Every structure is written in structure tokens, then in C-alpha cells.
Amino acid sequence: MSNIPMLEIKNLVKVYGKGKAKKTAVDNISLTVERGAFFGLLGPNGAGKSTTIHCITGIAQPTAGQILVDGVDVVKDYKLARTKVGLSPQEFNVDIFATPDQLCNYMGGYYGINKQDRQKRIDELIARFDLEKHRNVKFQKLSGGLKRRAMLARALIHTPDLLILDEPTAGVDVEQRHDLWGFLKEMNKNGKTIILTSHYLEEIQYLCDEIAIINHGKIVKEGTKQDFMQDGKSVEDTYLEITRTKESQK
């Protein structure tokens, strides 16, 4: 197995707008996610989590800094870098008239997977996420939980090395959330590197072994889950302690 980290973010800056409308969403952050890690990225709304994810995946252009996925620069060698990342975004960025089957099929095609392999992979994912009955139902007709599962299936179609899940269980009921946790644990155990953002901190505590908190575009704490759970605290206790301090609220 390679020693290269799965993700290296070096001095990333992302500024939106110009002049008076200028807003620094990500302010010189550096992060390393090792191969096989289950990494939790926490922070309040607007802290810079999604912007960081967008910079990794190509949805946003970094203003400065460097991002390497498996050693591949996401700006200079963007085509190769994109084959290594799968994204299940916070917002449903889909054609709502397409079915889960079609969404996976189109996405698999975009990643250059041939028809036979694509169909095999779609069948596996549809079965894995229990979407058999819904595979030919339009996305707009699916429940919140089914939509999330369809997004996950789409994110996994090309078997990415790095899976990024931005609020994957928002709107998902408790049973389905636990099913999903089991699936994510299993994938991680089999070597998949996963980055997870979530407002459900018990989810982060249950799944992740490395955690970073981002606030106002800066990393304010980073460490192992044990670092966040010292003195009998939960991850949520530590999170609130950090995000409520004056320093972090600047």
C-alpha cells in the first residue's frame, strides 16, 4: 500500500466575490487525511466545510494553495484527480426527472466505465442500497431517505478511492441511518477512505477516527477521536466548547 496520504490540503484559500462583496470562505487551511481513514469534518453552517469539499471535487476553484488527492493535484491534473473522488453532496444536484438507475448509468458513463461493467456495478449498488423497487422511479418522487441512498449509489459508481459525504444522513430516518452507518463502516474496514461532514455529532463519534473542526474558514481543532473525547467528554461536548469560545467565533 502506498505511503502517500489520500488527501493533502496545503494552505487552501477560497475567496468569493470582489471589492466590498469579498468574503473569505476558507482561510489558509492545511489538512492531511491518511489512506483508509474515516475523517470527520465538523463546523457550524457557513464555516467552510462545503467550500473545502467543493475545492477538492472541482465544483469550486481554489483561490490559493494546493490540494492533492492520492498525490494528484486537483487543479493541474484535474482529470485524473476526479476519477479518484466520489461525492455525495449536501444538496440534491440531480436531474429530478431521472431515475436512480439512470443517474448511476449517466454518472458511470461520465467516468468512462463501459456499458457491461457499468450495468454490473449499478445492479450491485441498487441492491446494496435497497433501491430495487425504486430504481425506475423519478428522483422527484422518492422520499428523502431514498434520495440520499440514490446519491450515495451515484457517488460510488466508479469505485472511488476517496468518498466524500456531505451531510449524507440529512432527512434519513433512524433505521435507515443505522443501515447506512453499517455500510459505511464496512466500506471503511475494506480500505475506503471516507470524509464525512454531519451535524449529527453522534454520527461523527460513532464512525470517524480522525476529526477536524473548521470555523470561520480556519481549522480550529484537529486530532483523533480520542483527543476529542478526553475527560469523559463526548465529541459534541468538545465541539460546543470549541465553537463557543470567543477565539473561534472571530
Added chain:
Amino acid sequence: MKFNRIGLFTMFRREVDRTLRVVIQTLIAPVISAALYIFIFGTVIGGRIESFEGVPYISFVFPGVLMLSIINASFASASSALYFMRFTRGIEEILIAPFSYLEMLIGFVGSAVTRTMMVSFLILMVGLLFGAVTLVNPVAFVFYIASISAIFAMLGIVVALWAESFEQLQVLNTFVITPLTYLGGIFYSITFLPETAAMITRVNPFFYFADGIRSSMIGYSEANTTIGLFVILGLVIGLGILVTQLFKRGWKIRS
């Protein structure tokens, strides 16, 4: 990394799926419009006009009707597909996939050209029913159809990137494309026009589009073919560079 051939084919196939999903809007409506144009201009009015330069009026008009449909189909396909993707954030599916900026250009333009070819084929069938179709130079015909379709697909992409509302999506079509199309000699010969109007028509690029298709179909041309080729290829290359650069900058699609 190698050329994303499967990815591009998927983009084209997705446009075919989208076209068939709204078949009344994308295929049936343009075919009905074209059939009405052919019937009215070709049969009703054309029946009272003697042949023009040895060509029946219906055959003279048909290339213009076809061009009108090509322009509308290409522009609508590219502009609505991309604008809808921006609106629903479905564009992110393309942004996170391994497409180069040139491949994105080929994907969007090729998708629009694919739909235009479907529309063109159906209109050619209608034209055959009316006895309006002749084809003296099939290679030139395919060249003109594909290049004109590509030009309007790229214009559609630029408008789809610029537009902030469905209303703005129609601005270029209403105020520029439609007037220039009708004033570009699609239904008449510029020999019917006064000298000044004929001169103005000669600086209208749409005149060269219509003339190119007409010359490939009936062998009659009123424009300088070399100038026409320069105009068409110049627009294809110029717009191609513009759209590739817009994709590279991520204008309105990449934050």
C-alpha cells in the same frame, strides 16, 4: 489521461433521452412548424410562383425551412439543457467528472447537434412527402448542417451561462437570431431585393448559412462560397475558443 470517449457518448445519449422525454416539445413541434412552412410557402404560395432559376419554389424554400429548424433546435437544446443544469445544480455532475474543458465543449455541442440531427431527419422526411428534397452535394450538406448546428449550440451555451432567468434565456433568440434568420434570405432570393437591402443582406452571416445549405441541396448559390466558408468556420472556431475559455474559467458554473 486519455480522451473520455465513453463520457462524451453518455452526454450525447443523455440528450437523446431528454429529447425523447419531451418529444412533443423537441421533435413534434418543430416538425409541425416545418410542415406548415412547407405547405404554405411551398405549396400554397409556391403553386403561384413559376420555378426560380429552373428550381421549383418549394425546393428553393425548403433549405431555409430546414435551416430555421436547425437553428431553433440547436439553440434550444444547448441553452435549455445547460441552463436547467445550472438551475438544478446538475452541472456539478459534469464538473466533478473527468472531462477536460474541450471535452465539455464537445459534449454539450455534440449533444445539441445530436438532437438537431434527429429534428433534421424528420423534417427531411416531411420534405420528401412534399417532393421538396433534392441533394446535389451530400458531403457539403452534412458539413453545413453540422457546422451551423454547432454555431447555434455554442451561442446557446453562452446564453445559458449568462442568463439569470428563463426570460433572459430568450433574449438573444428574440432580438437577434429570429430577425437575422428571417432577413437572411431563407424564403426569398436576394435578387428580389433593392440594391441597398441586398447589400445589407450580404453582411448578415445568416445569409451565408442559408445559402450554404441551399447550394448543397439544389445547387443554386447567391453568395460567395469562399466568404461563406470563412464566416462559418470563423464562427465555429471563434465560438469554440470562447466557450472553452468560459468553461475553463468556470464562468457562472464553478464557484
